[in-house]
Amino acid sequence: MRSVGSMQLVLLVALTSTATGLHIPLEVEQPPAIITLTSGPIIALPFDKTITIRCEARGNPPPEYRWTKDSEEFVPPNITTDHTDGTFVLLDKHLVTFQGKYRCYASNKLGTAMTEEIELRVPSVPKFPKEVNVPIVVKEGEPITLECNPPEGVAPRQIYWMTLDLMHIDQDERTVEKDYCCFVAFNKIIIVQKTAMAVMVTNLKHGNESDDGGNSTEAPPARIPSMLLPSGVQTEKVLLMGENLQLECISQGYPTPTMSWIKMGDKLPLRTQFNNFGKLLSISSVDESDSGKYMCKAHNSEGEAVHYIDVIVEGPLCLTNLK
Incomplete structure (x- = not known):
């Protein structure tokens, strides 16, 4: 019973020190406490050469570390020797096979500290489906809606509308351009382009297609x-x-x-x-x-x-x- 009480006392002191900022001498036995960890999710971008997943705990005796991946035991690859804690590094050529959810455990004889799950995502480059560029014909003065429907990808994403010569289309009360391209930027790094859409405006007076942005000598009906x-x-x-x-x-x-x-x-x-x-x-x-x-x-x-x-x-x- 005395040993159990002693353990409870050590645990109480450790918890109190965390809350109040009290310093506990290193010679006092302490259960593990996580002090450094990688917050997830981790998004591996195409230009990343390595991915570091960190886990460091303090405690006395010094903690020993183990990892799980997708709730199963995981032994980190032995590709780095400059970390004495639970931190490990993945090389870019291995990233796809290491995609999953990780959890770090730091243990000594007084107990075990556990991190939240750290998810590693290795997304493929988003792509628009191939489409046939058929001109969209609209009568002069009528509205038209062009849809982008961007592919799934890592958030956040931003959508830009530009012309074929990569000129930004400014927003105004009404927008007139001959060709429209939808560009989607993921993480402001990966940019994918939708097949360009051509818009042809039918001239009301002569019934032919206008190539000057829809302007003609006869105004559309109100x-x-x-x-x-x-x-x-x-x-x-x-x-x-x-x-x-x-x-x-x-x-x-x-x-x-x-x-x-x-x-x-x-x-x-x-x-x-x-x-x-x-x-x-x-x-x-x-x-x-x-x-x-x-x-x-x-x-x-x-x-x-x-x-x-x-x-x-x-x-x-x-x-x-x-x-």
Whole structure:
């Protein structure tokens, strides 16, 4: 019983020292405590020559280390000798075979410390499927939607629209270009390109294809606005307190509609920002006062179209102890 009590005392001192920052002399026996580890997931990029997975613990007696991979015992490859702890290094030519979830254990006679799982991902280079470039024909004045549908890849990813000569397509109230390319950047390093899409605009007066971006001597017929995004009359947006709210409405019509926003029965908060020529409404760090019904309105000389969005801001979940 005395030895058990002694062990409990050592454990208590070790835990207290971690919480309060007290220094425990090295000669005092201590159970292992993890002090350095690699946080996951680890994404192995094509240019990485080595991947280091770290695990270091303190304790007295000095801890011994072991690893598991996908819940099975794993012996790290003996390719480095400059680490006396549980750290090991993988070479790039071996990375694919070492993909999986790792866990480090540091043990001495007083106990064992265990890390959370460290996931190693070795993604392949994302690729768009091969497509036939058939020109998309659209009547002058009508809207058209071009879809990118990027391949799966390591987040984060960014999408860029450019012309065939790699000129960035600036966003404006309406965008006119002959050729469009979708580029997707993964981790800002890997960039993949979708097959270019050609758009041909039919001239209303002569019925032939225009090669000057859709400009002709005869104006398209006027059209009342309608919503392209979102669809329907009303949608709902639910988010937690502190998150950032983004609402987007995209319309069609001629002349090009102007977009405006209101909050029904209330004023928009001072944190509200409008981007993409009024199509995108953003509110940072929302709270319960930002809940309510928002309306976007597209209007031109022919009329208007509206869409309502119910915004629901929920507070943090409260857990009650049940006896």
